[in-house]
Amino acid sequence: MNVLEINNLKKYFETSAGVVHSVDGVSFNISKGETLGLVGESGCGKTTTGRTIIKLYEPTGGQIIFNGVDITGMTQKEMLPVRKKMQMIFQDPYASLNPRMTIGDIVIEPMIIHKIPKEQHRDRMINLLRRVGLNSEHANRYPHEFSGGQRQRVGIARALAVEPEFIICDEPISALDVSIQAQVVNMLEDLQKDLGLTYLFIAHDLSMVRHISSRVAVMYLGEIVELAESSELYKNPKHPYTRSLLSSIPIPDPDKSDERKIIPLSGEIPSPLNPPKGCKFSTRCPIFKSDCKNIKPVLKNIGNEHFCACPFV
Amino acid sequence: MSDNEILLEVKDLHTSFFTQAGEVKAVNGVSFYLRRGEILGIAGESGSGKSVTMLSVLKLLGRSGKITSGEIIFKGRDLTKLNKREIEDIRGKSISMIFQDPMTSLNPVLSVGYQLREALRRHKIEGDHKKLSIDILERVGVVPAETRLKQYPHEFSGGQRQRIMIAMAMICKPDLLIADEPTTALDVTVQAQILDLMKELQRNFSTSIILITHDLGVIAGSCDRVMIMYGGHSIEQGTRQDIFYKTAHPYTTGLLKSVPDPDNINNARLIPIEGQPPDLINPPKGCPFALRCPDVMRVCVENLPPEKFLSDTHKASCWLLHKNGGDKN
Numbered sequence: 046m047n048v049l050e051i052n053n054l055k056k057y058f059e060t061s062a063g064v065v066h067s068v069d070g071v072s073f074n075i076s077k078g079e080t081l082g083l084v085g086e087s088g089c090g091k092t093t094t095g096r097t098i099i100k101l102y103e104p105t106g107g108q109i110i111f112n113g114v115d116i117t118g119m120t121q122k123e124m125l126p127v128r129k130k131m132q133m134i135f136q137d138p139y140a141s142l143n144p145r146m147t148i149g150d151i152v153i154e155p156m157i158i159h160k161i162p163k164e165q166h167r168d169r170m171i172n173l174l175r176r177v178g179l180n181s182e183h184a185n186r187y188p189h190e191f192s193g194g195q196r197q198r199v200g201i202a203r204a205l206a207v208e209p210e211f212i213i214c215d216e217p218i219s220a221l222d223v224s225i226q227a228q229v230v231n232m233l234e235d236l237q238k239d240l241g242l243t244y245l246f247i248a249h250d251l252s253m254v255r256h257i258s259s260r261v262a263v264m265y266l267g268e269i270v271e272l273a274e275s276s277e278l279y280k281n282p283k284h285p286y287t288r289s290l291l292s293s294i295p296i297p298d299p300d301k302s303d304e305r306k307i308i309p310l311s312g313e314i315p316s317p318l319n320p321p322k323g324c325k326f327s328t329r330c331p332i333f334k335s336d337c338k339n340i341k342p343v344l345k346n347i348g349n350e351h352f353c354a355c356p357f358v
Numbered sequence: 359m360s361d362n363e364i365l366l367e368v369k370d371l372h373t374s375f376f377t378q379a380g381e382v383k384a385v386n387g388v389s390f391y392l393r394r395g396e397i398l399g400i401a402g403e404s405g406s407g408k409s410v411t412m413l414s415v416l417k418l419l420g421r422s423g424k425i426t427s428g429e430i431i432f433k434g435r436d437l438t439k440l441n442k443r444e445i446e447d448i449r450g451k452s453i454s455m456i457f458q459d460p461m462t463s464l465n466p467v468l469s470v471g472y473q474l475r476e477a478l479r480r481h482k483i484e485g486d487h488k489k490l491s492i493d494i495l496e497r498v499g500v501v502p503a504e505t506r507l508k509q510y511p512h513e514f515s516g517g518q519r520q521r522i523m524i525a526m527a528m529i530c531k532p533d534l535l536i537a538d539e540p541t542t543a544l545d546v547t548v549q550a551q552i553l554d555l556m557k558e559l560q561r562n563f564s565t566s567i568i569l570i571t572h573d574l575g576v577i578a579g580s581c582d583r584v585m586i587m588y589g590g591h592s593i594e595q596g597t598r599q600d601i602f603y604k605t606a607h608p609y610t611t612g613l614l615k616s617v618p619d620p621d622n623i624n625n626a627r628l629i630p631i632e633g634q635p636p637d638l639i640n641p642p643k644g645c646p647f648a649l650r651c652p653d654v655m656r657v658c659v660e661n662l663p664p665e666k667f668l669s670d671t672h673k674a675s676c677w678l679l680h681k682n683g684g685d686k687n
Contacts, residue, residue: 087545222572228632251546252618293550295546299598299603309547309554313515
């Protein structure tokens, strides 16, 4: 069963310089208990996609279906019960916790918003803190007393406070040290197993995304260029952008690092104010053909549930 | 100058910050050397002292920071003994530095050309400054250089800004370039371009580079030798082969295990290092890693392990490497 279905989702921002095409026709679905990884470079629209799904941004077009219900046109008020089931974890554990609230109050706040009976608050909060590897003594302390990894645990406890089914993880480990990243990733995996959670995992750390995701979607300039099962995508990337992206991941092994060949990308990512016509990757593509400027490629199944938006692979 | 010439040698460096909460011992007796033309990687997590070690070399410690003891020998002179004017003569000329965030490192109200020429003016370099800056911009791939010189930082992308920072750092042809997380804010495809550029410049100008990073992949791909830092100490040093294939310190082992294995398709569970980094105001008495170490012994908590040479190139500080280390229990 699909927890989430996104059809041709669009989010444009009107600015004084023109219309920014941040998300430009994105479609995917996520089934229950699955983790879909969403990767791409800065400015590709992956964060905007996440925020539009939970309707922090009003979608410009397309459809968002959550648990079989179309939430695209819902008002903020109608969204309230939906958000109880759909929560978010943010990148920056420093900026996403209110410095003047105690850890306990931070975790209880969503319970107040979603009208969970007051007598349950404290017990639930303590259970949540234990669940994420903190303890009841931490409840009266303030965010500045915690390290980055511990703060991210608080952010996760807060997201879990209203027993959601689906969590959008927006770069949840990028701000953490390597040795702490593994702690948080393991915890997210345990929680998923125990609580049957579904994740949209947005990140630019391609090796961590591969580790945590069942399927991975690659975005470039507001569009998905390739989507496949995680090991399939990494072993057998088809789209020229994915190939170049994956070849650039630093390998923590000197001999393998010396052997591999990086497929360099020429030039810079074009402005989303004025994206290239036809295939958006055509301006930097190593296998560019003159048709690419005219034909808009569509995401096609090339076998094995491997989708690729390039007709020349 | 021979290839094996030691360009920089840091001996038993101690650097502290004096804050209201007390003395923060950021660097606790770090020693290392750097040969001419070599790339040394320094890896460690936030607060491990990797940046402060290099800021100490340039005496960029601000008002609260102070080198409390140790020597920094650069081309035969001890930099810790130099006064403000003397160290300014070295900064940007013989030793230059680039930082993580190229946007905050560039002045937004001055043109790129003006900022490029600043080092040439300060160090009274002779020659046509405009021509020198066009040359260096072309070298780092910011073209067409002549037009680009007149533009301001906001008109460039993150990757191009980092290229400009590298151009500014290289314009006086320094002996040593210190790069503090130069690619952390950049995307992987741009990171690959910038690391490539740095290696090319290192070959062409025979500049030595110290690359500070938390990314072991960057270390494996770019560095000749590596120093791993933890809690203000250097805990392991060696060639990249030593560090990755003959790993000696449990912290280094932990770091290497906590990143996903690229060959492991069946998604085995990650093996994190449990616990949190040490408090540097009240640093632990013994080994800084003792509290998180899976192999901790009683001696580790009580005594700081001395450095042990495992080969000519490889040394580590861990009681497990000492014959009698375990016997002291």
